[in-house]
Amino acid sequence: MKEKIIEVSIGMFGQNGFTETSIQDIVESLGVTKGTFYYYFKSKEELLMEIHLRYIDDLLQSQKEILETKNSSEQKLYDIVYMIMKHIEGHGQSARVFFREMQHLNEEHLDDIFHKRDQFRKNMNQAIQEGIDSGEFRQDLNVEIVSLAILGAVNWSYHWFDPKGKLDEKAVSTIYIDFMLNGLKST
Amino acid sequence: MKEKIIEVSIGMFGQNGFTETSIQDIVESLGVTKGTFYYYFKSKEELLMEIHLRYIDDLLQSQKEILETKNSSEQKLYDIVYMIMKHIEGHGQSARVFFREMQHLNEEHLDDIFHKRDQFRKNMNQAIQEGIDSGEFRQDLNVEIVSLAILGAVNWSYHWFDPKGKLDEKAVSTIYIDFMLNGLKST
Amino acid sequence: MKEKIIEVSIGMFGQNGFTETSIQDIVESLGVTKGTFYYYFKSKEELLMEIHLRYIDDLLQSQKEILETKNSSEQKLYDIVYMIMKHIEGHGQSARVFFREMQHLNEEHLDDIFHKRDQFRKNMNQAIQEGIDSGEFRQDLNVEIVSLAILGAVNWSYHWFDPKGKLDEKAVSTIYIDFMLNGLKST
Amino acid sequence: MKEKIIEVSIGMFGQNGFTETSIQDIVESLGVTKGTFYYYFKSKEELLMEIHLRYIDDLLQSQKEILETKNSSEQKLYDIVYMIMKHIEGHGQSARVFFREMQHLNEEHLDDIFHKRDQFRKNMNQAIQEGIDSGEFRQDLNVEIVSLAILGAVNWSYHWFDPKGKLDEKAVSTIYIDFMLNGLKST
DNA sequence: TATGAATGAGCTTTCATTCAT
DNA sequence: TATGAATGAAAGCTCATTCAT
Numbered sequence: 016m017k018e019k020i021i022e023v024s025i026g027m028f029g030q031n032g033f034t035e036t037s038i039q040d041i042v043e044s045l046g047v048t049k050g051t052f053y054y055y056f057k058s059k060e061e062l063l064m065e066i067h068l069r070y071i072d073d074l075l076q077s078q079k080e081i082l083e084t085k086n087s088s089e090q091k092l093y094d095i096v097y098m099i100m101k102h103i104e105g106h107g108q109s110a111r112v113f114f115r116e117m118q119h120l121n122e123e124h125l126d127d128i129f130h131k132r133d134q135f136r137k138n139m140n141q142a143i144q145e146g147i148d149s150g151e152f153r154q155d156l157n158v159e160i161v162s163l164a165i166l167g168a169v170n171w172s173y174h175w176f177d178p179k180g181k182l183d184e185k186a187v188s189t190i191y192i193d194f195m196l197n198g199l200k201s202t
Numbered sequence: 203m204k205e206k207i208i209e210v211s212i213g214m215f216g217q218n219g220f221t222e223t224s225i226q227d228i229v230e231s232l233g234v235t236k237g238t239f240y241y242y243f244k245s246k247e248e249l250l251m252e253i254h255l256r257y258i259d260d261l262l263q264s265q266k267e268i269l270e271t272k273n274s275s276e277q278k279l280y281d282i283v284y285m286i287m288k289h290i291e292g293h294g295q296s297a298r299v300f301f302r303e304m305q306h307l308n309e310e311h312l313d314d315i316f317h318k319r320d321q322f323r324k325n326m327n328q329a330i331q332e333g334i335d336s337g338e339f340r341q342d343l344n345v346e347i348v349s350l351a352i353l354g355a356v357n358w359s360y361h362w363f364d365p366k367g368k369l370d371e372k373a374v375s376t377i378y379i380d381f382m383l384n385g386l387k388s389t
Numbered sequence: 390m391k392e393k394i395i396e397v398s399i400g401m402f403g404q405n406g407f408t409e410t411s412i413q414d415i416v417e418s419l420g421v422t423k424g425t426f427y428y429y430f431k432s433k434e435e436l437l438m439e440i441h442l443r444y445i446d447d448l449l450q451s452q453k454e455i456l457e458t459k460n461s462s463e464q465k466l467y468d469i470v471y472m473i474m475k476h477i478e479g480h481g482q483s484a485r486v487f488f489r490e491m492q493h494l495n496e497e498h499l500d501d502i503f504h505k506r507d508q509f510r511k512n513m514n515q516a517i518q519e520g521i522d523s524g525e526f527r528q529d530l531n532v533e534i535v536s537l538a539i540l541g542a543v544n545w546s547y548h549w550f551d552p553k554g555k556l557d558e559k560a561v562s563t564i565y566i567d568f569m570l571n572g573l574k575s576t
Numbered sequence: 577m578k579e580k581i582i583e584v585s586i587g588m589f590g591q592n593g594f595t596e597t598s599i600q601d602i603v604e605s606l607g608v609t610k611g612t613f614y615y616y617f618k619s620k621e622e623l624l625m626e627i628h629l630r631y632i633d634d635l636l637q638s639q640k641e642i643l644e645t646k647n648s649s650e651q652k653l654y655d656i657v658y659m660i661m662k663h664i665e666g667h668g669q670s671a672r673v674f675f676r677e678m679q680h681l682n683e684e685h686l687d688d689i690f691h692k693r694d695q696f697r698k699n700m701n702q703a704i705q706e707g708i709d710s711g712e713f714r715q716d717l718n719v720e721i722v723s724l725a726i727l728g729a730v731n732w733s734y735h736w737f738d739p740k741g742k743l744d745e746k747a748v749s750t751i752y753i754d755f756m757l758n759g760l761k762s763t
Numbered sequence: 764t765a766t767g768a769a770t771g772a773g774c775t776t777t778c779a780t781t782c783a784t
Numbered sequence: 785t786a787t788g789a790a791t792g793a794a795a796g797c798t799c800a801t802t803c804a805t
Contacts, residue, residue, distance in 0.1 A: 167358025545728025
């Protein structure tokens with residue numbers, strides 16, 4: 016039941032927004048009553064936190080596995096970008112909730128999530144730094160800002176990426192990486 | 203008074219969110235009553251639309267001026283990126299509202315805004331295409347996706363950019379452009 | 390202007406109801422502002438009272454003229470019925486307002502109107518009594534109740550009478566009177 | 577609880593009017609909170625509809641039973657008149673609400689009620705027609721108009737009938753019927 | 764005569780949450 | 785595990801009215 020609540024909530028939060036979705040809406044779509052909801056969750060916010068945690072923990076775990084390999088920095092970068100895109104493709108509504116409804120967490124939870132997002136970003140920084148150190152990437156990069164640019168470009172995809180569109184998440188990732196590695200300029 | 207309402211609303215919507223800010227909060231912060239609010243706005247949503255319109259219309263206008271120059275594509279790209287960053291720097295809360303609270307517009311208004319955002323994106327596409335045609339940019343770029351990547355990277359800045367931080371909007375723009383033109387790879 | 394306000398108010402009160410029609414609605418339909426309204430009327434209720442007064446005073450005056458003639462009771466009865474019907478035909482919305490929105494008058498005004506409606510009813514009683522005394526009407530009638538029945542039947546017409554319908558107010562009055570004088574029973 | 581809400585609402589709507597009675601007034605008189613009201617009714621209008629439905633359905637049912645008997649038309653007419661009067665006597669406030677507050681139903685509900693009131697009227701027409709066909713009533717009656725006159729006379733009673741007055745509903749009904757059958761004219 | 768800005772009280776409705784069963 | 789009745793606080797919005805100009 017708890018899983019079912021989370022599942023339909025993600026769908027409804029993603030579609031209509033956190034504030035716009037009432038507990039009533041959620042339980043009605045499951046054919047149960049509000050009491051049931053409060054048996055499994057202390058509050059609406061706790062449900063939102065659970066959704067956030069699952070998303071970011073999953074991302075962090077995948078990122079960790081990628082970073083622990085012996086692959087080239089270029090490959091690692093590609094793997095991370097593709098992994099995020101794969102998440103957006105496979106859990107599109109989760110991504111929407113994660114990127115859009117964070118503000119509705121309470122302070123404590125927000126701190127927790129913020130810290131984890133920061134960790135994700137720092138891991139990204141590190142991957143880029145490694146590429147610089149190994150000579151794969153340019154020496155004169157501002158790691159912090161470039162990292163934010165890459166994350167921004169990829170994360171932004173949740174706004175427009177359509178799993179049923181012309182290009183799948185793999186194709187988009189490939190274009191992203193080519194752009195990020197080689198830039199726009201003709202040589 | 204209308205201007206004052208818009209002004210404080212942007213601040214409060216940006217800080218606490220559209221749904222979390224009540225009309226009561228807004229008018230209290232101005233020392234007037236709810237009736238006053240509804241004298242100037244038919245609904246809370248109408249106020250939100252006004253904020254959106256001002257933001258996107260301003261952006262489109264600035265973009266148009268940039269595109270109408272005879273500058274190189276590289277320069278135009280820089281100018282657009284810097285212009286967006288300048289907006290985020292100068293109207294940070296507006297940007298937050300614009301990028302985050304769009305969902306609370308009604309269908310008709312959403313259509314309008316969506317159409318304008320699309321226009322902005324298409325103008326961006328065109329700028330890149332011109333660069334390709336003139337030989338400044340690589341021939342093998344996927345214009346649509348690259349354009350989305352650039353916009354994503356720059357727009358995302360509203361999440362983290364701090365006007366009082368170490369780097370100002372000009373420095374960030376420069377780093378962005380360098381990254382976008384030349385990529386990460388060492389040569 | 391005062392006349393115009395009364396005129397459109399009758400239309401709007403009749404169509405949509407007194408409470409459902411706002412001052413704003415009224416002044417907007419005249420292209421003026423609320424201040425103007427309050428220049429001519431102390432309150433919304435005062436406007437309603439004015440409408441009521443015009444209606445009942447008109448009715449009372451017409452009734453008086455009919456009763457002062459030397460006509461037969463039958464004729465007088467017919468004239469009164471026809472006169473009410475004529476009012477409903479010609480001032481349909483006024484009738485609606487008069488019969489339906491009385492409750493929104495304040496106590497003092499309500500008293501006044503009530504007293505005048507009562508006067509109208511008593512004059513009716515008197516007409517019937519005269520008919521009885523002269524032998525035109527049956528001796529065993531309960532004047533009070535019969536009078537209320539007649540007024541009920543005629544007044545009720547405002548619910549359904551359609552000036553553009555098959556029967557005009559004259560035809561309906563004739564049928565009413567025939568029914569009231571001769572009853573249903575076959576002889 | 578739902579019953580209690582309906583009960584006190586009828587009283588308050590009848591006394592002070594639908595618009596003049598707030599949900600607050602209703603729940604306060606029951607010692608509960610507004611939330612409770614909305615647990616049982618989707619809206620104030622829905623409550624009004626429920627009151628209307630109960631009234632008209634009850635009336636239609638009683639009318640049906642009367643019409644299905646083998647009684648004379650005269651008797652049926654008396655029974656219907658008496659039945660309506662009995663309703664006005666016993667559910668005076670309901671009658672007030674029913675006849676006066678109909679306008680506050682929404683379009684869909686209004687249609688429904690209107691249709692049922694029309695059915696009641698048509699059944700009345702039919703009863704009169706049967707009397708004509710059987711020879712009890714005059715051949716030259718305009719059934720539609722006479723029927724409306726009778727209903728008007730009886731329904732109007734809700735304006736003035738006082739259960740504690742000199743004449744009870746039975747006495748009034750008897751006077752009504754005598755008047756309707758035999759008319760005013762002396763013979 | 765008329766305007767327009769502002770008020771303030773009140774309205775219907777929503778909703779997260781509680782709790783006895 | 786789950787229900788269903790009830791709460792209470794707050795929300796968006798309406799509107800008759802006032803008043804300086």
